[in-house]
Amino acid sequence: MCIPVRRDKYNCTFFVDYAEEKRQVLEEETKMMLAKAKQAARMQMEIEKINTNRFTTAIPPKASRLQLSRMTRRQLIEISEKISKRINEENAELMRLLVEKDSLYMQQDSMLVDIEDMIQ
Incomplete structure (x- = not known):
């Protein structure tokens, strides 16, 4: 036209x-x-x-072998529990970020397809 x-x-x-x-x-x-x-x-x-x-x-800073050997069993258990808790928290955060990353990649792909359609 x-x-x-x-x-x-x-x-x-x-x-x-x-x-x-x-x-x-x-x-x-x-x-x-x-x-x-x-x-x-x-x-x-x-x-x-x-x-x-x-x-x-x-x-937190690392503890030396000597420092650990001087601690009581209860202190070592507390440290172990703190480390386990921290690992679980970091894993949960990592999973959340990976899901968010996948979502953002899908949005990006969708936008690129839309842009490609507009250009053609």
């Missing part, structure tokens, strides 16, 4: 293919969306780096 767009100084009418114009607009919007997605991904990477540093500083 062709539609008249404007007249030049000689009063000649220019026709532009509507589908081509629409394709160009969608292509420009897609490029802008991809640029924004790239910036968002960079920001997310920075946040993850900060969070990773936060978790590594929360780890």
Whole structure:
């Protein structure tokens, strides 16, 4: 479908293919969306780096073999329970993050398919 767009100084009418114009607009919007997605991904990477540093500083210092040998059985059991609890918490957090990661990958794939459809 062709539609008249404007007249030049000689009063000649220019026709532009509507589908081509629409394709160009969608292509420009897609490029802008991809640029924004790239910036968002960079920001997310920075946040993850900060969070990773936060978790590594929360780890308690290691006890030497000599320190452990001087502890009572009850103290060793408490340490073991704390370690087991921490492992379970970290595993739960890891599972939550993996599920979130899968969800985000699926959203990303869906968006990429939508963008691909818009371009074509």
